[in-house]
Amino acid sequence: MASTRPYIPVANPDTQAFWDGAGRGELMLQRCVVCQAFRHPPSPICHNCLSNKHEWLKASGRGTVFTFVVVRQAPARGWGDRVPYVVAVVALEEGPHYLTNIVGIAPEAVTIGMPVEVMFEELDGTTKLPVFRPR
Ligand code: ZN
Numbered sequence: 001m002a003s004t005r006p007y008i009p010v011a012n013p014d015t016q017a018f019w020d021g022a023g024r025g026e027l028m029l030q031r032c033v034v035c036q037a038f039r040h041p042p043s044p045i046c047h048n049c050l051s052n053k054h055e056w057l058k059a060s061g062r063g064t065v066f067t068f069v070v071v072r073q074a075p076a077r078g079w080g081d082r083v084p085y086v087v088a089v090v091a092l093e094e095g096p097h098y099l100t101n102i103v104g105i106a107p108e109a110v111t112i113g114m115p116v117e118v119m120f121e122e123l124d125g126t127t128k129l130p131v132f133r134p135r
Contacts, residue, residue: 005123005129006078008123008124009123009127009129014044015042017042017056018041018042021056022120022127022128022129022130023126023128025120025128026058026059027058027118027130028057028058028059029058029059029092029094029096030043030054030056031054031055031056031057032046032054033051033054033055034046034051034053035048035051037095038057038059038092038094038095038096039096040097040098059092059118060093060094061117061118062093062115062116062117062135063091063092063093063098063115063116063132064091064113064114064115064116065088065090065091065110065111065112065113065114065116065132066089066090066091066112067088067112068086068087068088068089068110068112069086069087070086071083071084071085071086071087085107086101086102086103086107086110088100088110088132090102090116101121101131101132102114102116102132102133102134103131103133104134114134115134115135116132116133116135117134117135118131118132119131119132119133
């Protein structure tokens with residue numbers, strides 16, 4: 001699925017493994033090697049135990065819609081051809097909540113608790129953005 005967006009995400013040392021995984025079509029999550037807590041967005045320190053030791057694991061890509069809004073008015077130039085669209089928080093099976101878009105369904109049909117799965121929106125030929133669709 002290719003699209004245009006007003007900007008392309010730029011990786012930093014904390015997020016490089018996440019974006020590399022997305023480029024392969026894999027949703028990657030950090031997991032603390034001390035307390036085993038998954039976390040997202042990526043960060044150098046565990047929110048649970050403050051350890052700086054982590055590993056990257058491929059997530060299942062499944063979750064449920066925790067909450068969402070339907071954006072009907074473009075928030076800035078470059079978004080006009082996308083409205084209406086859904087901005088949602090997806091509760092991933094692994095635990096973290098993930099801010100994303102729900103695609104592949106009419107915005108008015110999205111419901112809280114809806115099972116969703118990840119897919120990858122190609123942005124510029126090399127960068128892919130994880131978004132979610134009904135499953
Ligand atoms: Zn921890």
